[in-house]
Amino acid sequence: MNIFSVLNIISIYIVPCLILLALLFAYFRGVKVFETFVEGAKEGFGMSVRLIPFLVGMMVAIGLFRDSGAMELITGAIAPILSWFGIPSEILPLAFMRPVSGSSALAITAEIMNSHGPDSLLGRMASTMQGSTDTTLFVLTVYFGAVGIKKTRYALTVGLLADLAGILAAIFICNMVFG
């Protein structure tokens, strides 16, 4: 049994096991489980609906930026400078998309692995990049949107700085380990 199948088993079992343990524990402590569940679940609707204006605003801007060719133009312009630092230009679209759109970033990652192979340096770099940061703009929109916060202060700056660090670290470490 290799590590992957162990990890695979863990990730399949973890959610059902958590629910099982939580319910058994609740019975043991005499909690009325169904009533309590409904009481909590009720809050889900309002929270999700309140998100809509924030999500619409953000996803329209992202969709426009990506599909109009504006993003391509910008990545194309700075690619020569970055390749000078050992950053391959094929990885740039992913580096730009990762903080902005989770599903597009995933699509780019899959595309890189398809065309270059998952065991190539590029494939491993893309995997590391994809796994090491989250979609900053989505997290920001959803979390602040749910409670109606409009003044987000320095949160986006911190999130983007963290993304930059994660992306550079992924490139650097992969160049060292797999390069």
Add this chain to the structure above:
Amino acid sequence: MVNLLWGFMIIAAILVAAINGKIEIITPIIFGSAEKAVAIAISLISIMAFWLGIMKIIEKSGFIHIIIFFLKPVAYWLFPGIPRNHRAMNAMLMNMSANLLGMGNAATPFGIKAMEEMQKLNKNPDTATDDMCTFLAINTASLTLIPTTVLAIRAATGAQNPTDIIGTTIIATLCSTTVAVLSDRCFRFYNRLKNKRVFSNNRNVNNSR
């Protein structure tokens, strides 16, 4: 920063489309994306309702104290403005546990719940508090031990050993989390200095009266 980025993305998109002579693509993109946004929010209702229900059971039964035992010291240090037994702290600890274990779709409901509880402690409801910003910082950096989605793609595209990127991923995610926490602390410190200066200036004005 949000205002700047949001406006920039839209303006750049329209200008680029106009220069390329395909301005007619703008309107369909707008309505397509808007529709997708609403679809995401609607599909979130089901996940949110389920996990918030489970969360209530976990909270009420006291099971939460077992789950959060190990993360407590870190969380208390990260969020000094949140009372230790507050609901917000519970939700944040659940969110952090879910993230670490790679349970992405469970982490979001707990995170939103945490924001809502923090909002109850907020004196200016339209402005983010320090603790909210810290919470966002660690979530955008997403400290994950098992990057499940990436492993799945690697296996699907025929990698020899799909897990060989776990080591590099953990190092990279540690880097981004460290930068997130440190830069967040810098902003906190800077704002405190600024507020102190405003406060002492006000006091001088009052004294001279």
